[in-house]
Amino acid sequence: MAAILREHDPRSILVTSEATPELWEYTSDLVTGFASRGIDVTLALLGAPPSPSQLRILEILPNVRIEVTRLPSVVSAESATDLSQATSTLLAAANEFAVDLVHLHSPMLAGTKRWTMPVVASNFSCSGTWWSTKSTGQMPADLMWRTRATAIGMSILDCVIAPTWAHACAVTDFYGAGLSLVSVPIGRRPSLKINPSAEKFVFSAGDIWHEGWNASTMDKIAGSLTVPMYCSGEPRSLSGSTVQLKNLRCLGQIDSQNKDVVLGQASVFISAATYDPVGIHVLDAARAGAALVLSDLPGYREFWEGAAVFVNPRNADDFVGAAESLLGNSQWRAEMALNALDRSREYGTERMLQGLLHVYAAVLAKRAIALTA
CATH class of the missing domain: 3.40.50.2000 (Glycogen Phosphorylase B;)
Incomplete structure:
Protein backbone atom coordinates (compact mmCIF):
# COMPACT_ATOMS: atom_id res chain seq x y z
CA MET A 1 0.00 0.00 0.00
CA ARG A 188 21.28 0.95 1.43
CA ARG A 189 19.08 -2.10 1.70
CA PRO A 190 20.39 -4.84 4.05
CA SER A 191 22.87 -7.18 2.40
CA LEU A 192 21.79 -10.77 1.75
CA LYS A 193 25.36 -12.10 1.50
CA ILE A 194 26.78 -11.95 5.02
CA ASN A 195 29.32 -14.71 5.80
CA PRO A 196 30.20 -14.68 9.52
CA SER A 197 33.10 -17.10 9.02
CA ALA A 198 34.78 -14.84 6.42
CA GLU A 199 37.81 -15.79 4.36
CA LYS A 200 41.30 -14.42 4.89
CA PHE A 201 41.54 -11.83 2.17
CA VAL A 202 41.23 -8.05 2.10
CA PHE A 203 38.98 -6.09 -0.23
CA SER A 204 38.46 -2.55 -1.43
CA ALA A 205 36.41 -0.73 -4.08
CA GLY A 206 35.99 2.65 -5.71
CA ASP A 207 37.04 4.88 -8.58
CA ILE A 208 40.56 3.51 -8.77
CA TRP A 209 41.57 6.03 -11.45
CA HIS A 210 40.71 9.02 -9.24
CA GLU A 211 43.60 10.53 -7.31
CA GLY A 212 41.41 10.70 -4.22
CA TRP A 213 41.23 6.89 -4.15
CA ASN A 214 44.95 6.91 -3.30
CA ALA A 215 45.96 4.00 -5.52
CA SER A 216 49.70 4.26 -4.79
CA THR A 217 49.15 3.75 -1.05
CA MET A 218 46.60 0.98 -1.69
CA ASP A 219 49.10 -0.84 -3.90
CA LYS A 220 51.80 -0.57 -1.22
CA ILE A 221 49.39 -2.00 1.34
CA ALA A 222 48.58 -4.94 -0.95
CA GLY A 223 52.28 -5.63 -1.44
CA SER A 224 52.93 -5.88 2.31
CA LEU A 225 49.95 -7.97 3.44
CA THR A 226 50.34 -11.68 4.16
CA VAL A 227 46.99 -12.38 2.48
CA PRO A 228 45.65 -11.45 -0.98
CA MET A 229 44.04 -8.06 -1.49
CA TYR A 230 41.42 -7.52 -4.20
CA CYS A 231 39.52 -4.48 -5.37
CA SER A 232 36.63 -3.70 -7.68
CA GLY A 233 36.37 -0.56 -9.74
CA GLU A 234 37.50 1.05 -12.95
CA PRO A 235 41.26 1.72 -13.22
CA ARG A 236 40.85 3.64 -16.50
CA SER A 237 39.59 7.23 -16.52
CA LEU A 238 37.40 8.73 -19.25
CA SER A 239 40.48 10.46 -20.64
CA GLY A 240 42.08 7.05 -21.19
CA SER A 241 44.77 7.17 -18.50
CA THR A 242 45.15 3.96 -16.50
CA VAL A 243 46.37 3.42 -12.95
CA GLN A 244 49.14 0.83 -12.83
CA LEU A 245 48.83 -1.69 -10.00
CA LYS A 246 51.62 -4.14 -9.20
CA ASN A 247 50.26 -5.84 -6.08
CA LEU A 248 46.56 -5.07 -5.82
CA ARG A 249 44.43 -7.56 -7.75
CA CYS A 250 41.83 -5.54 -9.62
CA LEU A 251 38.61 -7.35 -10.55
CA GLY A 252 37.36 -4.49 -12.72
CA GLN A 253 33.87 -3.06 -12.50
CA ILE A 254 31.49 -5.64 -11.04
CA ASP A 255 27.77 -5.29 -10.43
CA SER A 256 26.30 -4.80 -6.98
CA GLN A 257 25.11 -8.38 -6.59
CA ASN A 258 28.54 -9.87 -7.31
CA LYS A 259 30.24 -7.23 -5.18
CA ASP A 260 28.00 -8.19 -2.26
CA VAL A 261 29.05 -11.82 -2.71
CA VAL A 262 32.75 -10.90 -2.55
CA LEU A 263 32.28 -8.50 0.35
CA GLY A 264 30.36 -11.16 2.25
CA GLN A 265 33.44 -13.37 2.10
CA ALA A 266 36.12 -10.76 2.88
CA SER A 267 37.64 -10.49 6.35
CA VAL A 268 38.69 -6.84 6.13
CA PHE A 269 37.76 -3.87 3.96
CA ILE A 270 40.31 -1.09 3.51
CA SER A 271 39.83 2.44 2.22
CA ALA A 272 42.92 4.64 2.13
CA ALA A 273 41.02 7.39 0.31
CA THR A 274 42.04 11.00 0.75
CA TYR A 275 38.66 12.15 -0.64
CA ASP A 276 35.42 10.19 -0.38
CA PRO A 277 32.40 12.36 0.51
CA VAL A 278 29.81 9.61 0.01
CA GLY A 279 31.56 6.50 1.36
CA ILE A 280 29.14 4.17 -0.39
CA HIS A 281 31.68 1.33 -0.73
CA VAL A 282 32.42 1.47 2.99
CA LEU A 283 28.70 1.23 3.74
CA ASP A 284 28.42 -1.76 1.40
CA ALA A 285 31.35 -3.47 3.16
CA ALA A 286 29.89 -2.84 6.61
CA ARG A 287 26.46 -4.19 5.73
CA ALA A 288 28.14 -7.31 4.29
CA GLY A 289 29.95 -8.05 7.55
CA ALA A 290 33.54 -6.98 6.88
CA ALA A 291 35.74 -5.30 9.49
CA LEU A 292 36.69 -1.75 8.44
CA VAL A 293 40.12 -0.11 8.27
CA LEU A 294 39.61 3.45 7.03
CA SER A 295 41.40 6.71 6.36
CA ASP A 296 41.01 9.16 9.19
CA LEU A 297 38.64 11.47 7.30
CA PRO A 298 35.89 13.60 8.92
CA GLY A 299 33.16 11.97 6.81
CA TYR A 300 34.30 8.47 7.74
CA ARG A 301 34.45 9.45 11.41
CA GLU A 302 30.91 10.86 11.17
CA PHE A 303 29.53 7.49 10.08
CA TRP A 304 31.91 4.95 11.59
CA GLU A 305 33.33 6.30 14.86
CA GLY A 306 33.59 3.28 17.19
CA ALA A 307 32.93 0.84 14.33
CA ALA A 308 36.21 1.07 12.37
CA VAL A 309 39.97 1.36 12.80
CA PHE A 310 41.17 4.76 11.56
CA VAL A 311 44.57 5.30 9.94
CA ASN A 312 46.54 8.15 8.39
CA PRO A 313 45.75 7.81 4.65
CA ARG A 314 49.41 8.41 3.73
CA ASN A 315 50.81 5.69 5.97
CA ALA A 316 50.66 2.30 4.24
CA ASP A 317 52.47 0.55 7.11
CA ASP A 318 49.77 1.55 9.60
CA PHE A 319 47.07 0.15 7.31
CA VAL A 320 49.00 -3.11 7.04
CA GLY A 321 49.47 -3.27 10.81
CA ALA A 322 45.76 -2.69 11.49
CA ALA A 323 44.64 -5.23 8.89
CA GLU A 324 47.10 -7.90 10.05
CA SER A 325 46.02 -7.37 13.67
CA LEU A 326 42.39 -7.94 12.68
CA LEU A 327 43.29 -10.98 10.59
CA GLY A 328 45.30 -12.46 13.44
CA ASN A 329 42.68 -11.90 16.13
CA SER A 330 39.40 -13.50 15.10
CA GLN A 331 37.58 -12.30 18.22
CA TRP A 332 38.51 -8.65 17.64
CA ARG A 333 37.78 -8.94 13.93
CA ALA A 334 34.33 -10.41 14.64
CA GLU A 335 33.64 -7.64 17.18
CA MET A 336 34.63 -4.87 14.75
CA ALA A 337 32.67 -6.49 11.92
CA LEU A 338 29.56 -6.69 14.13
CA ASN A 339 29.99 -3.05 15.19
CA ALA A 340 30.16 -2.00 11.54
CA LEU A 341 27.17 -4.17 10.61
CA ASP A 342 25.09 -2.71 13.44
CA ARG A 343 26.05 0.82 12.43
CA SER A 344 25.20 0.15 8.78
CA ARG A 345 21.63 -0.66 9.80
CA GLU A 346 21.20 2.98 10.82
CA TYR A 347 21.70 3.96 7.19
Whole structure:
Protein backbone atom coordinates (compact mmCIF):
# COMPACT_ATOMS: atom_id res chain seq x y z
CA MET A 1 0.00 0.00 0.00
CA ALA A 2 1.37 3.41 -0.95
CA ALA A 3 2.22 5.77 1.89
CA ILE A 4 -0.09 8.74 2.39
CA LEU A 5 1.43 11.94 1.00
CA ARG A 6 1.53 15.01 3.22
CA GLU A 7 0.33 18.47 2.17
CA HIS A 8 3.66 19.68 0.81
CA ASP A 9 4.98 16.35 -0.48
CA PRO A 10 5.51 16.38 -4.25
CA ARG A 11 3.05 14.48 -6.40
CA SER A 12 5.49 14.35 -9.31
CA ILE A 13 9.30 14.61 -9.48
CA LEU A 14 11.94 14.76 -12.19
CA VAL A 15 15.07 12.92 -11.04
CA THR A 16 18.33 12.98 -13.02
CA SER A 17 20.99 10.30 -12.97
CA GLU A 18 23.58 8.32 -14.91
CA ALA A 19 24.07 4.60 -15.44
CA THR A 20 27.31 4.29 -13.47
CA PRO A 21 27.03 1.36 -11.00
CA GLU A 22 27.11 3.31 -7.72
CA LEU A 23 24.85 6.13 -8.89
CA TRP A 24 22.42 3.69 -10.49
CA GLU A 25 21.91 1.76 -7.26
CA TYR A 26 21.17 5.00 -5.43
CA THR A 27 18.80 6.11 -8.19
CA SER A 28 16.98 2.78 -8.28
CA ASP A 29 16.36 2.95 -4.54
CA LEU A 30 15.05 6.52 -4.87
CA VAL A 31 12.78 5.85 -7.81
CA THR A 32 11.41 2.62 -6.35
CA GLY A 33 10.79 4.26 -2.98
CA PHE A 34 9.06 7.30 -4.44
CA ALA A 35 6.93 5.20 -6.80
CA SER A 36 5.81 3.00 -3.90
CA ARG A 37 4.52 6.15 -2.22
CA GLY A 38 2.41 7.06 -5.22
CA ILE A 39 4.71 9.79 -6.51
CA ASP A 40 5.00 10.04 -10.29
CA VAL A 41 8.69 9.96 -11.26
CA THR A 42 10.30 11.10 -14.50
CA LEU A 43 13.85 9.71 -14.59
CA ALA A 44 16.09 11.64 -17.00
CA LEU A 45 19.33 9.81 -17.78
CA LEU A 46 22.54 11.44 -19.01
CA GLY A 47 25.60 9.74 -20.46
CA ALA A 48 25.76 6.18 -21.74
CA PRO A 49 22.34 4.45 -21.81
CA PRO A 50 21.67 1.93 -19.04
CA SER A 51 21.73 -1.77 -19.77
CA PRO A 52 18.49 -3.77 -20.13
CA SER A 53 19.16 -5.42 -16.77
CA GLN A 54 19.52 -2.02 -15.10
CA LEU A 55 16.23 -0.83 -16.55
CA ARG A 56 14.24 -3.99 -15.94
CA ILE A 57 13.23 -3.27 -12.34
CA LEU A 58 12.19 0.32 -13.00
CA GLU A 59 10.35 -0.29 -16.26
CA ILE A 60 7.68 -2.39 -14.56
CA LEU A 61 6.71 0.40 -12.16
CA PRO A 62 3.43 1.96 -13.39
CA ASN A 63 4.17 5.55 -12.35
CA VAL A 64 7.76 5.83 -13.61
CA ARG A 65 8.70 7.43 -16.93
CA ILE A 66 12.28 6.92 -18.19
CA GLU A 67 13.85 9.46 -20.57
CA VAL A 68 17.23 8.46 -22.04
CA THR A 69 18.66 11.80 -23.22
CA ARG A 70 22.06 10.57 -24.51
CA LEU A 71 23.48 13.94 -23.51
CA PRO A 72 27.02 14.11 -22.06
CA SER A 73 27.23 13.01 -18.44
CA VAL A 74 28.47 15.36 -15.75
CA VAL A 75 31.82 13.56 -15.77
CA SER A 76 32.22 13.36 -19.56
CA ALA A 77 31.10 16.94 -20.31
CA GLU A 78 34.01 18.86 -21.81
CA SER A 79 32.71 22.40 -21.34
CA ALA A 80 30.00 24.52 -19.79
CA THR A 81 28.28 24.44 -23.20
CA ASP A 82 27.73 20.69 -22.86
CA LEU A 83 26.12 21.24 -19.49
CA SER A 84 23.93 24.12 -20.69
CA GLN A 85 22.48 21.83 -23.34
CA ALA A 86 21.66 19.27 -20.66
CA THR A 87 20.10 21.98 -18.47
CA SER A 88 17.87 23.18 -21.32
CA THR A 89 16.72 19.62 -22.05
CA LEU A 90 15.98 18.91 -18.40
CA LEU A 91 14.06 22.16 -17.93
CA ALA A 92 11.98 21.42 -21.04
CA ALA A 93 11.17 17.93 -19.71
CA ALA A 94 10.25 19.31 -16.28
CA ASN A 95 7.87 21.81 -17.90
CA GLU A 96 6.44 19.27 -20.36
CA PHE A 97 5.55 16.81 -17.61
CA ALA A 98 4.53 19.57 -15.17
CA VAL A 99 6.52 18.13 -12.27
CA ASP A 100 6.29 19.66 -8.81
CA LEU A 101 10.00 19.43 -8.11
CA VAL A 102 13.34 18.55 -9.76
CA HIS A 103 16.14 16.62 -8.05
CA LEU A 104 19.43 16.90 -9.94
CA HIS A 105 22.36 14.60 -9.24
CA SER A 106 24.83 17.49 -9.57
CA PRO A 107 24.56 21.25 -8.92
CA MET A 108 26.31 21.82 -12.26
CA LEU A 109 23.10 20.81 -14.05
CA ALA A 110 21.14 23.69 -12.51
CA GLY A 111 22.49 26.15 -15.08
CA THR A 112 22.51 29.90 -14.53
CA LYS A 113 18.84 30.91 -14.27
CA ARG A 114 16.15 30.18 -11.71
CA TRP A 115 13.77 27.38 -12.71
CA THR A 116 10.00 27.66 -12.84
CA MET A 117 9.64 24.97 -10.15
CA PRO A 118 11.67 24.15 -7.01
CA VAL A 119 15.03 22.50 -7.76
CA VAL A 120 17.34 20.67 -5.38
CA ALA A 121 20.62 18.94 -6.17
CA SER A 122 22.83 16.37 -4.50
CA ASN A 123 26.44 17.42 -4.07
CA PHE A 124 28.04 14.00 -3.75
CA SER A 125 31.44 15.45 -4.66
CA CYS A 126 32.76 18.44 -6.54
CA SER A 127 35.96 19.81 -8.01
CA GLY A 128 36.22 22.57 -5.43
CA THR A 129 36.10 20.43 -2.30
CA TRP A 130 38.29 17.80 -3.94
CA TRP A 131 40.93 20.37 -4.86
CA SER A 132 40.85 21.82 -1.34
CA THR A 133 42.27 18.51 -0.05
CA LYS A 134 45.44 19.15 -2.06
CA SER A 135 48.08 21.36 -0.46
CA THR A 136 49.83 22.73 -3.54
CA GLY A 137 49.39 23.44 -7.22
CA GLN A 138 47.06 25.48 -9.39
CA MET A 139 43.66 24.09 -10.30
CA PRO A 140 43.64 22.77 -13.90
CA ALA A 141 41.34 24.47 -16.42
CA ASP A 142 39.04 21.42 -16.60
CA LEU A 143 38.39 21.57 -12.86
CA MET A 144 38.15 25.36 -12.86
CA TRP A 145 35.13 25.57 -15.17
CA ARG A 146 33.47 22.74 -13.26
CA THR A 147 34.02 24.57 -9.99
CA ARG A 148 32.50 27.75 -11.44
CA ALA A 149 29.51 25.80 -12.78
CA THR A 150 29.02 24.19 -9.37
CA ALA A 151 29.15 27.54 -7.58
CA ILE A 152 26.66 29.17 -9.98
CA GLY A 153 24.33 26.18 -9.84
CA MET A 154 24.29 26.07 -6.04
CA SER A 155 23.54 29.79 -5.87
CA ILE A 156 20.20 29.32 -7.66
CA LEU A 157 19.13 26.00 -6.13
CA ASP A 158 16.40 25.86 -3.53
CA CYS A 159 18.52 23.41 -1.54
CA VAL A 160 21.85 21.56 -1.80
CA ILE A 161 21.89 18.04 -0.34
CA ALA A 162 25.18 16.64 0.97
CA PRO A 163 25.71 12.99 2.01
CA THR A 164 27.42 13.97 5.30
CA TRP A 165 27.69 17.05 7.49
CA ALA A 166 31.44 16.85 6.98
CA HIS A 167 30.97 17.34 3.24
CA ALA A 168 28.38 20.07 3.82
CA CYS A 169 30.97 21.92 5.91
CA ALA A 170 33.61 21.41 3.23
CA VAL A 171 31.23 22.86 0.62
CA THR A 172 30.56 25.88 2.83
CA ASP A 173 34.27 26.39 3.53
CA PHE A 174 35.15 26.36 -0.16
CA TYR A 175 32.18 28.08 -1.80
CA GLY A 176 31.20 30.40 1.03
CA ALA A 177 28.26 30.83 3.37
CA GLY A 178 24.74 31.68 2.26
CA LEU A 179 23.94 28.39 0.56
CA SER A 180 20.88 26.39 1.60
CA LEU A 181 22.62 23.16 2.67
CA VAL A 182 21.32 20.03 4.39
CA SER A 183 22.74 16.58 5.01
CA VAL A 184 20.82 13.44 4.05
CA PRO A 185 22.92 10.27 4.48
CA ILE A 186 23.01 7.72 1.69
CA GLY A 187 21.06 4.57 2.54
CA ARG A 188 21.28 0.95 1.43
CA ARG A 189 19.08 -2.10 1.70
CA PRO A 190 20.39 -4.84 4.05
CA SER A 191 22.87 -7.18 2.40
CA LEU A 192 21.79 -10.77 1.75
CA LYS A 193 25.36 -12.10 1.50
CA ILE A 194 26.78 -11.95 5.02
CA ASN A 195 29.32 -14.71 5.80
CA PRO A 196 30.20 -14.68 9.52
CA SER A 197 33.10 -17.10 9.02
CA ALA A 198 34.78 -14.84 6.42
CA GLU A 199 37.81 -15.79 4.36
CA LYS A 200 41.30 -14.42 4.89
CA PHE A 201 41.54 -11.83 2.17
CA VAL A 202 41.23 -8.05 2.10
CA PHE A 203 38.98 -6.09 -0.23
CA SER A 204 38.46 -2.55 -1.43
CA ALA A 205 36.41 -0.73 -4.08
CA GLY A 206 35.99 2.65 -5.71
CA ASP A 207 37.04 4.88 -8.58
CA ILE A 208 40.56 3.51 -8.77
CA TRP A 209 41.57 6.03 -11.45
CA HIS A 210 40.71 9.02 -9.24
CA GLU A 211 43.60 10.53 -7.31
CA GLY A 212 41.41 10.70 -4.22
CA TRP A 213 41.23 6.89 -4.15
CA ASN A 214 44.95 6.91 -3.30
CA ALA A 215 45.96 4.00 -5.52
CA SER A 216 49.70 4.26 -4.79
CA THR A 217 49.15 3.75 -1.05
CA MET A 218 46.60 0.98 -1.69
CA ASP A 219 49.10 -0.84 -3.90
CA LYS A 220 51.80 -0.57 -1.22
CA ILE A 221 49.39 -2.00 1.34
CA ALA A 222 48.58 -4.94 -0.95
CA GLY A 223 52.28 -5.63 -1.44
CA SER A 224 52.93 -5.88 2.31
CA LEU A 225 49.95 -7.97 3.44
CA THR A 226 50.34 -11.68 4.16
CA VAL A 227 46.99 -12.38 2.48
CA PRO A 228 45.65 -11.45 -0.98
CA MET A 229 44.04 -8.06 -1.49
CA TYR A 230 41.42 -7.52 -4.20
CA CYS A 231 39.52 -4.48 -5.37
CA SER A 232 36.63 -3.70 -7.68
CA GLY A 233 36.37 -0.56 -9.74
CA GLU A 234 37.50 1.05 -12.95
CA PRO A 235 41.26 1.72 -13.22
CA ARG A 236 40.85 3.64 -16.50
CA SER A 237 39.59 7.23 -16.52
CA LEU A 238 37.40 8.73 -19.25
CA SER A 239 40.48 10.46 -20.64
CA GLY A 240 42.08 7.05 -21.19
CA SER A 241 44.77 7.17 -18.50
CA THR A 242 45.15 3.96 -16.50
CA VAL A 243 46.37 3.42 -12.95
CA GLN A 244 49.14 0.83 -12.83
CA LEU A 245 48.83 -1.69 -10.00
CA LYS A 246 51.62 -4.14 -9.20
CA ASN A 247 50.26 -5.84 -6.08
CA LEU A 248 46.56 -5.07 -5.82
CA ARG A 249 44.43 -7.56 -7.75
CA CYS A 250 41.83 -5.54 -9.62
CA LEU A 251 38.61 -7.35 -10.55
CA GLY A 252 37.36 -4.49 -12.72
CA GLN A 253 33.87 -3.06 -12.50
CA ILE A 254 31.49 -5.64 -11.04
CA ASP A 255 27.77 -5.29 -10.43
CA SER A 256 26.30 -4.80 -6.98
CA GLN A 257 25.11 -8.38 -6.59
CA ASN A 258 28.54 -9.87 -7.31
CA LYS A 259 30.24 -7.23 -5.18
CA ASP A 260 28.00 -8.19 -2.26
CA VAL A 261 29.05 -11.82 -2.71
CA VAL A 262 32.75 -10.90 -2.55
CA LEU A 263 32.28 -8.50 0.35
CA GLY A 264 30.36 -11.16 2.25
CA GLN A 265 33.44 -13.37 2.10
CA ALA A 266 36.12 -10.76 2.88
CA SER A 267 37.64 -10.49 6.35
CA VAL A 268 38.69 -6.84 6.13
CA PHE A 269 37.76 -3.87 3.96
CA ILE A 270 40.31 -1.09 3.51
CA SER A 271 39.83 2.44 2.22
CA ALA A 272 42.92 4.64 2.13
CA ALA A 273 41.02 7.39 0.31
CA THR A 274 42.04 11.00 0.75
CA TYR A 275 38.66 12.15 -0.64
CA ASP A 276 35.42 10.19 -0.38
CA PRO A 277 32.40 12.36 0.51
CA VAL A 278 29.81 9.61 0.01
CA GLY A 279 31.56 6.50 1.36
CA ILE A 280 29.14 4.17 -0.39
CA HIS A 281 31.68 1.33 -0.73
CA VAL A 282 32.42 1.47 2.99
CA LEU A 283 28.70 1.23 3.74
CA ASP A 284 28.42 -1.76 1.40
CA ALA A 285 31.35 -3.47 3.16
CA ALA A 286 29.89 -2.84 6.61
CA ARG A 287 26.46 -4.19 5.73
CA ALA A 288 28.14 -7.31 4.29
CA GLY A 289 29.95 -8.05 7.55
CA ALA A 290 33.54 -6.98 6.88
CA ALA A 291 35.74 -5.30 9.49
CA LEU A 292 36.69 -1.75 8.44
CA VAL A 293 40.12 -0.11 8.27
CA LEU A 294 39.61 3.45 7.03
CA SER A 295 41.40 6.71 6.36
CA ASP A 296 41.01 9.16 9.19
CA LEU A 297 38.64 11.47 7.30
CA PRO A 298 35.89 13.60 8.92
CA GLY A 299 33.16 11.97 6.81
CA TYR A 300 34.30 8.47 7.74
CA ARG A 301 34.45 9.45 11.41
CA GLU A 302 30.91 10.86 11.17
CA PHE A 303 29.53 7.49 10.08
CA TRP A 304 31.91 4.95 11.59
CA GLU A 305 33.33 6.30 14.86
CA GLY A 306 33.59 3.28 17.19
CA ALA A 307 32.93 0.84 14.33
CA ALA A 308 36.21 1.07 12.37
CA VAL A 309 39.97 1.36 12.80
CA PHE A 310 41.17 4.76 11.56
CA VAL A 311 44.57 5.30 9.94
CA ASN A 312 46.54 8.15 8.39
CA PRO A 313 45.75 7.81 4.65
CA ARG A 314 49.41 8.41 3.73
CA ASN A 315 50.81 5.69 5.97
CA ALA A 316 50.66 2.30 4.24
CA ASP A 317 52.47 0.55 7.11
CA ASP A 318 49.77 1.55 9.60
CA PHE A 319 47.07 0.15 7.31
CA VAL A 320 49.00 -3.11 7.04
CA GLY A 321 49.47 -3.27 10.81
CA ALA A 322 45.76 -2.69 11.49
CA ALA A 323 44.64 -5.23 8.89
CA GLU A 324 47.10 -7.90 10.05
CA SER A 325 46.02 -7.37 13.67
CA LEU A 326 42.39 -7.94 12.68
CA LEU A 327 43.29 -10.98 10.59
CA GLY A 328 45.30 -12.46 13.44
CA ASN A 329 42.68 -11.90 16.13
CA SER A 330 39.40 -13.50 15.10
CA GLN A 331 37.58 -12.30 18.22
CA TRP A 332 38.51 -8.65 17.64
CA ARG A 333 37.78 -8.94 13.93
CA ALA A 334 34.33 -10.41 14.64
CA GLU A 335 33.64 -7.64 17.18
CA MET A 336 34.63 -4.87 14.75
CA ALA A 337 32.67 -6.49 11.92
CA LEU A 338 29.56 -6.69 14.13
CA ASN A 339 29.99 -3.05 15.19
CA ALA A 340 30.16 -2.00 11.54
CA LEU A 341 27.17 -4.17 10.61
CA ASP A 342 25.09 -2.71 13.44
CA ARG A 343 26.05 0.82 12.43
CA SER A 344 25.20 0.15 8.78
CA ARG A 345 21.63 -0.66 9.80
CA GLU A 346 21.20 2.98 10.82
CA TYR A 347 21.70 3.96 7.19
CA GLY A 348 18.88 2.21 5.36
CA THR A 349 16.89 3.31 2.35
CA GLU A 350 13.86 4.28 4.44
CA ARG A 351 15.85 6.84 6.43
CA MET A 352 17.25 8.25 3.19
CA LEU A 353 13.83 8.49 1.53
CA GLN A 354 12.25 10.12 4.57
CA GLY A 355 15.10 12.61 4.74
CA LEU A 356 14.71 13.57 1.09
CA LEU A 357 10.93 13.85 1.34
CA HIS A 358 11.37 16.15 4.33
CA VAL A 359 13.67 18.37 2.23
CA TYR A 360 11.23 18.35 -0.68
CA ALA A 361 8.29 19.27 1.56
CA ALA A 362 10.24 22.15 3.13
CA VAL A 363 11.28 23.51 -0.27
CA LEU A 364 7.76 23.26 -1.70
CA ALA A 365 6.28 24.92 1.38
CA LYS A 366 8.79 27.77 1.14
CA ARG A 367 7.97 28.32 -2.54
CA ALA A 368 4.25 28.24 -1.77
CA ILE A 369 4.67 30.90 0.93
CA ALA A 370 6.74 33.07 -1.43
CA LEU A 371 4.07 32.90 -4.14
CA THR A 372 1.30 34.02 -1.76
CA ALA A 373 3.34 36.73 -0.04
